[in-house]
Amino acid sequence: MLPIRAEYSPAARFTVYVLRPAWLWRREIACALVLAALGGWAWIRYGLGAAVGIIVGVVAVCLAVPVLRRTLGLMLWRGRLRRGWDAACRFAGLATVNDRIPRIVKIRAVPAGEHMRVRIPKGGTVEDLASEAERVAVCLQVREVRVTRDVDRAHLAEVEVIRRDPFLPDSAQTVSGVIGWPWADAHRLDLWNPVPIGIDELGRHVTVTLPGRNLLLGGEPGAGKSSALSVLIACAALDPTVRIWGLDAKRLELALWRPVLDRVVANDIDEAIAAATDLQAIMDRRYEALEAAGRRNVTPADGPLYLVPVDELRFFTAHSDRKKRQAFNDLAIDLAARGRAAGIILAAATQKPSTDVVPSSLRDLLAYRWAMRCTTKDASDTILGAGWATAGVSAATIDTRTPGVGLLLAEGDTPRRVKSCYLTDEQIRAIAARGKALRDHYGHRETDEGDQRAA
Structure with missing residues (x-):
């Protein structure tokens, strides 16, 4: 028996057990009344056989005509859900x-x-x-x-x-499998605009706005970090005004993007420190220019954005040489803290950014968090921030059959389950080739002489 707040009077019982159910079933009752009216009219006028024939014919037409079938099915589905x-x-x-x-x-x-x-x-x-x-x-x-x-x-x-989990292969309404990047065939893009990076559980495209933000990608091996990072690089590659400085500890994840990388650092801590130092010089010079102009943030007219994708951040932040490790960490913290307003975007990927691997003073400056599948709740909280696992939001619950699925904490106050877009090696090569052609055509490497001198 349904609980009610009203007094159990005869009127209340009539409302609860007659009027309310009738209202909730009004669509089905209306359909039955229409059929009954048609059948009754045919029975009186032509006899019982005609009445049965008309009822069967109406039902058959409703089931046979796609528009009527969809409309009727949608109406009945909504009624069942409302009840x-x-x-x-x-x-x-x-x-x-x-x-x-x-x-x-x-x-x-x-x-x-x-x-x-x-x-x-x-x-x-x-x-x-x-x-x-x-x-x-x-x-x-x-x-x-x-x-x-x-x-x-x-x-x-x-x-x-x-x-249901729509990202599972056996889901009734699945969005599993490869999700193509909607801009894969674009000729030219603008990184100042929101970038589509995946699809959420509701089937909506998810976008992020990169200027003024930094991103931390984390998760266990094979969870899809590199694929998600490639989508961000792809948008920067098709914007000839963007400069991409890549740090690739494995030497392989960013290899296909080399035609559009202005600077590449492999597993060399000295080169990484040099690149970070040059970026710091560019940042300082830009702030001097902004101060002289009386402004607080860069605009597209102030020069190129700098995207700095880092694969396996822990190689640099947890390097065996303590002095070099500390030098890189100090530079990375400064770039993450002050570089946002200067147009420097840090996008770092690593497995578990715990304090012994990535300093908390650096991790806390990376506002966007994307936690791919993790092995433990603590690992998920390390990426998203403390307390989310206790609130029931944990990347440790992501199924192993759903690579590319992660919890994204970006433009909003709650992490969302998102499946990242995927670019094949052939698509990456094609995008990199288009990006290089754009840079050659627009003279990308000569757009900012001051940045050239600092580098």
Whole structure:
């Protein structure tokens, strides 16, 4: 029996057990009444056989015509979901004193389940619904229910009903497999614009804005860090105004990008320190120019952005030579702290950026965090930040069958499960070739004489 807040009077019982179910089943009742009316009219006019024939014919037409079948199926699906939501909210104790519950305003099917907009009744709050999300999920018999408050209106909430992992190969509505980068065939791009990097559980493209931000990518070997890093490099490669200085401890991950790399550092700590020193000089000179101009941040007119992808950051930050390691770490911390406003973007990938591998003073300056599959909750918290695993957000729960899937903490206050786009070796070679042609055409290496002298 559904719990109600109203008094158990005859009127209340009639409302609860007659009017409310009738309203929740109104779509199905309306369809039945239409069929009954058509059948009754045909029975009276032509007899029983004609009535049965008309009913069967109407049902057959609705099932045979794709538009009618989709419309009818969508209507019945929404009705079933609304009934389940009504019961779940009442069993979770979300009914107000006047027996109102959060009401579904809009429903949309997504790969992971459903995305709904919900109106909160007077006397309730979004926080009430969020606190009872687990009870609602139990009643709906789904994996998870996520609730987010509308930033502009307190009476509206965005609710995600997660029924399945859409990134698994055997998912009913899967987005597993290779996700192509939507800009793979582009001729020229602008790194100042948001960059598409993957797809989330709702099937939406996820973008990040790189200028003014730094990124930390972490996860166990084979989780997809290098593929995610390649997407960022690809956008920079197709922007002839961007300079790419790559640090590649394994010498292989950035090898295909060499035609568009302005500077390449392999597994040599001395070269890495020299490159970081040159970047620091460029940064200082830019700040002098900004100070003279009375501005606080660079614009596209001030010269090129610098993207610094680092594969296996731990090789440099945890080098065996203590003095050289400390020198590199001090430079990296300075670049991460002051380089953002000067147009220097640090994108670092490593396996587990724990304090003994990456100094916390450097790690904490990398605002964007992308945690690929991790072996432990502690490793996930090391990437995303302390406390997320306790809140139920952990990259250790990512299935091993879903390479490229990670928890992205970027433009928002909660990590999102995102599957990164993937570029094949052939696509990387083609993008690198187009990027080199663009640089040759626009004279990329001669656009900033001051930067040339510093380098």
